[in-house]
Amino acid sequence: MSIKANLLVTLSGLAVVPAAQAQMVDFDDYGPLRVYAQSPMQSINHTPLLRSGFSLPNGQKEWYITANIGSMWSESDVLLADYYQNTLTGGIKWQMSDALMLDINYRWGFSADNHLDSLTMWFHDAFGFDQNGRQDQAKHQNQIHSDKYGIHIDDLSGETLENAITAYLGYQLLQSEHHGLSIGASLYLKSVDSGPFAEDSFAQSIQINYSYKNGPHHVNSSLGVSFIEDTESISTNSYDDRFTTIAIGYEYRSGRHGWLAEIHRYAGLVSWDENFSDASHEALLGYRYYLNTSAIEFTLVENFENMDNSADIAYTLGYRQKF
DSSP: OOHHHHHHHHHHHHHHHHHHHHHHHHHHOOOSOOOOOOSHHHHTSOOOOOOOSSOOOTTOEEEEEEEEEEEEEEEOSSOEEEEEEEEEEEEEEEEOSSSEEEEEEEEEEEOOOOOOHHHHHHHHHHTTOOOTTGGGSOSSOBEEEETTTTEEESBOTTOEEEEEEEEEEEEEEEEOSSEEEEEEEEEEEEEEOSSTTOEEEEEEEEEEEEEEEETTEEEEEEEEEEEEOSOBOTTSSBOOSEEEEEEEEEEEEETTEEEEEEEEEEOOOOSSSHHHHSOEEEEEEEEEEEOSSEEEEEEEEEEESSTTSSEEEEEEEEEEEEO
8 A cells, every 4th residue: 555545544533433432422421401499498599410520521611501390389387389390401511621610500490380280180090199288279270388487379380580690610529430529519690570589689509419321321420519699588587598409310222312310418407397308319211312413312301219209291302502
């Protein structure tokens, strides 16, 4: 073979390597599902996300957008909460260096009738879950009532529940072929101008993330603590000043398909209601379809253990694009 032919073969090989690496990155680095807490108190406050312990390639960016609909149900001796919650989230991640990653997002939560009551009750019946008193209420209500705290909201439709910006800075502690360990801190600023959820608040959190991957198997875990300023909940009682989040997730990948399962546990955030003072537990089942430089995610969220302090059911649809 001539020198010219050898040179062409070598250049062709070098051209293929970056493309193959780029495809590997696109398929390997989306991490856990991009789904925020659905529990009523935690969903309108600063709650750490389940995050990957691995970093992105240096300089890589990812923008994302998610849409969420949920049906809330809680009934205690002092409070009835039967309403719908919808959230739009958009943001961008940027791996600024080998060690530092920045993630900034905006969340807008609002109440509007998404007609999930019928689907929720069917789902609970189909899988043998107790309706927990929901069958005794009329469907498609959007209300919060408490005689003890003077709350009488017959229709939440159109009200803003959350309007917030979150900035997360992550630092890579360790990374190898199979193991990733990172830490991070977040700043959270919320401003709701009017309505029953009107509030200006500032919060922070710290968390540690560990991930393991081996072939098609990927495990992610996070432990976080949120610190909340002295703000008042809808009952005019204060939130607790800190609470913990524990989350673990697993993904099995086959080609362009990812099948995900996660469990999130959030410590109680208030002490004035017996339901919301206990920890909430959420089970997530998700499917992710991988495109060449992007991914589409669909997630079902169901509460368990304590049935009165999380969404009865919620769905999230998300799109993520790397560049």
